[in-house]
Amino acid sequence: MSIRMYDLAGADPAVRFSPYCWRIRMALAHKGLTVETIPWRFSDKSAIAVSGQGAVPVIRDGETVVHDSWAIAEYLDDRYVDRPALMDGAQGKALANFARHFSQTVFAPIAFKAVMLDIYNAIDAGDRDYFRQSREARVGKTLEAFAIGEDEARALLKPALAPLRALLQEQAFVNGDAPAFADYCLFGGFMWVRGVSRKQLLAEDDPVYAWRERMLDLFEGLARKAPAVGA
Amino acid sequence: MSIRMYDLAGADPAVRFSPYCWRIRMALAHKGLTVETIPWRFSDKSAIAVSGQGAVPVIRDGETVVHDSWAIAEYLDDRYVDRPALMDGAQGKALANFARHFSQTVFAPIAFKAVMLDIYNAIDAGDRDYFRQSREARVGKTLEAFAIGEDEARALLKPALAPLRALLQEQAFVNGDAPAFADYCLFGGFMWVRGVSRKQLLAEDDPVYAWRERMLDLFEGLARKAPAVGA
Numbered sequence: 001m002s003i004r005m006y007d008l009a010g011a012d013p014a015v016r017f018s019p020y021c022w023r024i025r026m027a028l029a030h031k032g033l034t035v036e037t038i039p040w041r042f043s044d045k046s047a048i049a050v051s052g053q054g055a056v057p058v059i060r061d062g063e064t065v066v067h068d069s070w071a072i073a074e075y076l077d078d079r080y081v082d083r084p085a086l087m088d089g090a091q092g093k094a095l096a097n098f099a100r101h102f103s104q105t106v107f108a109p110i111a112f113k114a115v116m117l118d119i120y121n122a123i124d125a126g127d128r129d130y131f132r133q134s135r136e137a138r139v140g141k142t143l144e145a146f147a148i149g150e151d152e153a154r155a156l157l158k159p160a161l162a163p164l165r166a167l168l169q170e171q172a173f174v175n176g177d178a179p180a181f182a183d184y185c186l187f188g189g190f191m192w193v194r195g196v197s198r199k200q201l202l203a204e205d206d207p208v209y210a211w212r213e214r215m216l217d218l219f220e221g222l223a224r225k226a227p228a229v230g231a
Numbered sequence: 232m233s234i235r236m237y238d239l240a241g242a243d244p245a246v247r248f249s250p251y252c253w254r255i256r257m258a259l260a261h262k263g264l265t266v267e268t269i270p271w272r273f274s275d276k277s278a279i280a281v282s283g284q285g286a287v288p289v290i291r292d293g294e295t296v297v298h299d300s301w302a303i304a305e306y307l308d309d310r311y312v313d314r315p316a317l318m319d320g321a322q323g324k325a326l327a328n329f330a331r332h333f334s335q336t337v338f339a340p341i342a343f344k345a346v347m348l349d350i351y352n353a354i355d356a357g358d359r360d361y362f363r364q365s366r367e368a369r370v371g372k373t374l375e376a377f378a379i380g381e382d383e384a385r386a387l388l389k390p391a392l393a394p395l396r397a398l399l400q401e402q403a404f405v406n407g408d409a410p411a412f413a414d415y416c417l418f419g420g421f422m423w424v425r426g427v428s429r430k431q432l433l434a435e436d437d438p439v440y441a442w443r444e445r446m447l448d449l450f451e452g453l454a455r456k457a458p459a460v461g462a
Contacts, residue, residue, distance in 0.1 A: 090407040092322030096397075098329060098405065101397035166332035167325075174329065175323040 004026065006058045009039035010196065014227040017122065017195025019108070019188035020069040021057045022223070023100075026184035027073050031083045031218040035059075042127040069188075070100070072085035073181050086181035099174055099182035103189045106160050108216050110215040111201060113195050114153035116143050122229055150199040157201055161208055168207040172214065177183045179218060187215045189219055194230040233267045237289045237317045238281050240270035241353040245458040248353065248426025250339070250419035251300040253454070254331075257415040258304050260450040262314045266290075273358040300419075301331070304412050317412035320432035330405055330413035330436040334420045337391050342424050342432060345384035347374050347385065353460055357389060381430040388432055392439055402447065410449060418446045422454055425461040 005028070008018035016022070016037065028035045040047060040056050051058040051067040052143040058067040059075075066075045068148070074087050087093040097165045116135060120143055123131055132143060148156075164174070164186070173179040174186060190212050193201060201208040236259070239249035247253070247268065259266045271278060271287050282289040282298040289298040291308075297306045303315050304327070318324040347366060351374060354362055363374060370377045379387075395405070395417070404410040405417060421443050424432060433440040447455040 008304075035255065087374065088322045089319055091319045091326050091411065091413070094405060094407040094413070095322050095326035095329065097401065098326065098394065098398050102394040105393035105397055114416065161334035163333040166336055167329050171325065174325060176319075176325040180322065180326070182322070 001062065002034045004038060004060045005034045006044075006056045006227065008038040008056050009041060009124070011124045012122075012227065013039040015122060015195055016226065017119070017192050017228075018056055019103070019192035020055075022188040022191040023069045023181070023184045024057045024059065024072050025222065026179075026187060026215075026218070027076060027086050027181060029222055030086060030180065030184070031080050032074050032152075033076070033080065033083075043124075043132050054214040062091065071184075084180075084210070086184075088180070090170055092175075092180070092182075093172065096181040096185055100185035102164065107186070107189045109156070110153055110156045110160060111189060111226050113146060113148040113158045114150065114201060115193050115197040117147045118229065122196040134147070150201070153201050154203065158206075161206075165207050168211045173211065179215065184214060187212070187223070189230075190215070191226075194228045195226075196229050198230045200230070232293065233265045235267045235269060235291045237271040237275075237287045239287050240272060240355075242355045243353075243458065244270040244448060246353060246426055246460065247457065248350070248423050248459075249287060250334070250423035251286075253419040253422040254412070254415045255288045255290065255301045255303050256411060256453065257418060257446075258307055260453055261317060261411065261415070262307050262311050264307070264311065264314075273361050274355075287346050290404070297433050300416075301328075306377040315411075317415075319411070323406075323411070323413075326406065327412040327416055331416035333395065334417045338388070338417070338420045341384055341387045341391060342420060344379040345381065345430055345432060346428040348378050348425050349430070349460065353427040381432070384430065384432050385434065389434070389437075392437075396438050399442045404442065410446065414446060418443070419456070421446070422457075422459075425459045426457075427460050429461050431461070 005024060007016045007021045009016055045054045048054065048056065048058045049054065050065050053067055057069055058065065059063060059072055066072050077086050087096050092151065118129055122126060136142055167174065171177065174182040202212065236252065236255060238247045238252045240247055265311050276285045279285065279287065279289045282296050284298055288300055288303060289296065290303055297303050308317050317325065318390065351359060351362055367373055396407065405413040424430065433443065
């Protein structure tokens with residue numbers, strides 16, 4: 001039986017744009033596991049109440065329910081230990097943890113400013129009041145006052161991504177010669193942008209752009225084929 | 232027979248402040264290998280000519296000469312495979328590579344501005360013209376015009392170190408529960424600052440400060456006991 005995953009969806013239910021859900025979509029493909037995704041909206045708290053909290057991803061694997069992308073990755077490596085590892089030992093786990101914190105503290109704050117209005121426009125009408133109120137409370141401004149344009153986002157991201165760029169000038173993937181969970185943690189952020197926005201936050205000659213292209217091609221183009229506002 | 236290492240020294244030959252040499256001092260201790268360090272000055276190019284280039288660290292292990300901190304770490308893991316690994320597999324190597332690029336592209340540019348005049352004052356008189364000319368050519372300004380004070384450096388480092396801080400709020404070392412080469416790559420930068428400068432670039436309540444304290448205590452206080460201008 002397939003694993004089922006609650007997956008944040010836009011107004012178009014085919015558009016899936018959660019960076020955390022994308023980490024797990026890629027992780028499941030890495031493990032060679034099939035998944036049935038269930039479109040989920042911010043307002044569907046009751047659908048995932050069984051997980052004891054209110055955010056996706058949530059997976060159900062037989063009788064087991066797991067939430068939080070980090071906990072799900074650990075679960076998948078523990079439960080499916082004979083399949084390719086997402087995090088190969090203690091140092092591999094530390095690498096994924098550094099990569100996810102880099103994504104969340106360096107990439108996401110800049111990208112969020114660039115795409116927050118695009119997210120607002122892409123989500124279901126029933127989610128918009130929740131999104132505006134929760135995000136405006138978090139940033140202390142209206143979405144419109146907080147948003148930045150594509151050029152400003154690119155100018156901010158270019159120096160901010162310097163360590164990632166230096167790494168990807170030397171190796172094909174964050175995890176080394178082959179992708180694994182550190183890559184999926186970072187790539188989830190780029191799929192968030194792609195899902196809702198036509199903004200292109202990387203220059204085409206950036207090694208990070210070339211890595212993103214390689215990630216889009218993995219697993220027979222799983223991410224590239226996914227319906228999205230951007231490309 | 233001990234491994235010998237050419238180690239950048241200040242005007243006081245007991246002060247060793249190269250971030251790359253400190254990576255290897257810690258790496259050798261991690262492997263349980265004894266080392267005889269040979270104080271080296273920027274002007275001593277002939278002493279390390281056998282390595283085919285002009286920078287330290289250079290180690291001699293029996294008949295084998297290896298230079299470049301990354302190459303030395305790989306050599307030590309390959310040559311002393313039964314001793315504790317510096318980089319535990321492909322993902323461990325990727326983590327160390329990400330950490331060293333984070334150190335070099337995020338930490339070092341800010342720290343360099345803060346301590347460049349301290350370095351100038353700490354190095355041997357015979358090295359000062361070389362240091363001033365090479366560094367001023369690199370940054371396109373006089374050292375005095377490029378330098379920043381402690382307060383400005385702390386204000387710049389605080390947000391820049393966000394991913395490292397987030398990681399160290401969850402785990403004791405960059406490598407996980409125990410330190411290894413990713414930690415030594417980052418810590419080398421802090422030993423560079425400590426060697427030449429009384430500036431304290433971290434707030435005492437910063438998790439990165441607590442990690443630095445743990446690193447100073449490793450191997451019976453190897454780094455803490457090292458003669459230095461700072462503390």
